[in-house]
Amino acid sequence: MTWNHFPLMAGLTLLLALTGSFLPHRRKREARACMWASGVTMSIFIAGLWLTLQRPPLRTLGETRLWYGYFLLTAGFAAGHVCRLRWLPLLTTLMAAVFWILNILQPQQHDQTLVPALQSPWFVPHVAIYMLAYALLACAALTSLSGHGLTSGSVERLMRPATALLTLGMLTGAVWAHLAWGDFWTWDPKETWAAATWCAALIYLHRRPLGLSIGCGRWLVWLTFLLMQMCWYGYRWLPWLPKGLHDY
Structure with missing residues (x-):
């Protein structure tokens, strides 16, 4: 193939x-x-x-x-x-x-060789976990378009595993970064957007203690989804950001 x-x-x-x-x-x-x-x-x-x-x-x-x-x-x-x-x-x-x-x-052209950092055993699980988390975030955002999806708890049932996978993706990435570059976290552009995405997801899950309305919850879901898009590829559209370790 x-x-x-x-x-x-x-x-x-x-x-x-x-x-x-x-x-x-x-x-x-x-x-x-x-x-x-x-x-x-x-x-x-x-x-x-x-x-x-x-x-x-x-x-x-x-x-x-x-x-x-x-x-x-x-x-x-x-x-x-x-x-x-x-x-x-x-x-x-x-x-x-x-x-x-x-x-x-x-x-796109696909080179059959990987740079040494990408030959780590952490490579596949880290990226796959994030892609699944991104897919669940998309499902949550689409479900939030329906008022029933918000009031029935369907959005939260999707946001919980999505946030858990985001957390796991960040942890595996931190271990991988430490093994490859010697630092768990460097706050390069992609890592910064990943942290923002994770924080937005956590705020959504804790919206009730914070006293946020259902409508605000919908906006938080979509904010998380949009931050995820920036973390994945959108940050490359911001030329003033410094080049990070995720630019191969």
């Missing part, structure tokens, strides 16, 4: 996911089958790409977009089922499509 196969595999994955999202409730067995098939299709591509590159496809922005879309589909399907939000898988599928279309329109 190479990136030349991505448009076909992504298109098939999205087609299956969209089909599962649009099937009526009385055909939920077929809908679930389509969603499972979409996940299997992209899993095959990721596994094949991993073997071809001879490294985890997690290094470049394009490769993280690949995983983000994959986790969006998975998290959207699972959250939609658990929280009984039938429209959520459709929205997460459309969001995944945006990131995958960017990969198709802006193909």
Whole structure:
């Protein structure tokens, strides 16, 4: 599998996911089958790409977009089922499509070699944990658009694991940074945005003791989501920020 196969595999994955999202409730067995098939299709591509590159496809922005879309589909399907939000898988599928279309329109060169710091055993879990956390944050933000999602506790049920994964991602990153560069934390641009994202998520989870309203909670969820986007790739658009250890 190479990136030349991505448009076909992504298109098939999205087609299956969209089909599962649009099937009526009385055909939920077929809908679930389509969603499972979409996940299997992209899993095959990721596994094949991993073997071809001879490294985890997690290094470049394009490769993280690949995983983000994959986790969006998975998290959207699972959250939609658990929280009984039938429209959520459709929205997460459309969001995944945006990131995958960017990969198709802006193909990136993928070097088969990794710099020494990225050859650490902490590399794969650190990035994968963050991508899953980002996907759950997206699900929480989309769910918050519904008043029922806020009042029923569905958003909080998504924010709790997302925040836990953000915490775990920061801890694994700190250990990795200490092993690679000798410092647990350096406050480079990406780490600073990661800390801001984590703090916003914690404020949301502690909004009741702080006396914040439901409407304020919705804004906090979206603030966390937007800070996450800045942490992931948005900080690169700010040319006045100094170059950090996360710029390879």
